[in-house]
Amino acid sequence: MRIPHLASTHDAALASALQAAIDNKTKPQGSLGVLEFVAHRIGLIQQSHTPRIDRAAVVVFAGDHGVVAENISAYPQSVTWQMVENFLQQGAAINVFARQNDCALHIVDAGVNHEFGEREGLVARKLGPGTRNFAQEPAMSAAQCEQALQYGMDLVEAMPVDVIGFGEMGIGNTTAAAAIMHKITGIAVAECVGAGTGLAADGILRKQQVIERAVALHAHAHADTPLEILRTFGGFEIAMIVGAMLKAGERRMVLLIDGFIVTSALLVAAKLQPAILDYCLFSHCSDEHGHRRMLQHLDARPLMQLDLRLGEGTGSALALPLLHAAVNFLAQMATFSSAQVSEKSA
Structure with a gap:
């Protein structure tokens, strides 16, 4: 398996030209706020003075987790x-939001503990009926992990889109994400663990203790590299x-990052290829405890604060209109000269 190599999107000449184009629109400089940042970033990702968003997709990956045995x-x-x-x-909510934003939606069985059979609309990539219980043994084998990475790469290779959002479904996956967050960032487990699907305080404490025991169990297994x-x-x-x-990222798509679980995947990806962060836009700050610290660790700028914690890629779908607005103002707004509007006095 080859890990894709990602180059930085930085191009000084293009960055300057994009900023000049943004600043020359009929508005005070900076007055479109974060939309200006978004337009600039998409231009650098696409290596274009006139970035476009014609095709968007959200891919929802579903899988089960053996650690649910720990309650x-x-x-x-x-x-x-x-x-x-x-x-x-x-x-589901993601179906509603994808439809209203004319966004393709792909559902992937990555490893659900259920046999769906051949189903229209379901991409079958099942690696097993869920992972093993990481409180007792590694969640997956090296071969399974490599195959999962390859399946993800192959799915995106076949998608003709400009923007891709990632969603997930899997009971227990906030526990996995919190463990990954702790191991990648070094942030204390207590600051990584949240309510997930709605745990009360005693359930959150139990989740924390399960992760802490698991981290101690695997401490001598050299489980410190990203993979x-x-x-x-x-x-x-x-x-x-x-x-x-x-x-x-290798295909120069815009990566629209969703909430806590998806960002935990990005923590791993960014350790493997730090330049991937140049290709990311962060749809929102989740209400799941720990996500804000994740975003701070990545020096990320979320587009929205809606107190979401549903997952499924819902935040990414909801953020799509902001991306359209960003590229549209860059393409369609008049300039001071074309509109014959006086610019700011020196």
Whole structure:
């Protein structure tokens, strides 16, 4: 397996030209705020003075987690496959938001503990009926982790899109994401763990203790490189997102990052290829405890603060109109000279 190599998007001449074009629109400089940053970043990603967003997709990866045996979720594991069925029936929030934003939606069975059979709209990439319980042993084998990365890369290779958002579904995956966050960032486990699907204070404490025990269990197994952390604590869906992100960056797509679990995948991807952060826009700051610290660690600038913590890629779908607004103002707004509007006095 080849890890894609990502070059920085930095191009001094293009960056200067894009900034000049943004500043010359009929508005005070900086008055469109974060939209100006977004237009500039998309231009650098696409290496274009006139960036466009014609085709967008959200890919939702679903997988189960053996660590649910430790009673770390408010919901039973069966909810994973039931929600996949809901996606396929067009009944979930991500279906609604993708439809309203004319966004393609792909549902991937990365490793759900359920046999769906051949289903229209479901991409079958099952690596098993969920990962193993990382509180007792590594979540996946090295071969499974590598295959998950490759599946993610292959899926994105076949997608003709400009912008790709990532979503996930998997009971137990906030526990996996919190463990990854702790191992990658060094932030204390207590600051990484949150309510997930709705745990009360005692459930959150239990989740914290499970992760701390697991970290101690694997302390002598050299689980400190990005891929070993992913293999030991991650999920099949998280690993596929890592591979998908790396390939999307290599193909110069805009990566629209969702919430806590998706950002945990980005932590791994950024350790493997730091330049991937040049290709990212962060849709929102999740209400899941720990996500704000993740974003601070990445020096990320979220586009929205809506107190979301649903996952599924919902934040990414909701942020798409902001990306369209950014490229549209750059393409369609008049300049001071074309509109014959007086510029600011010196």
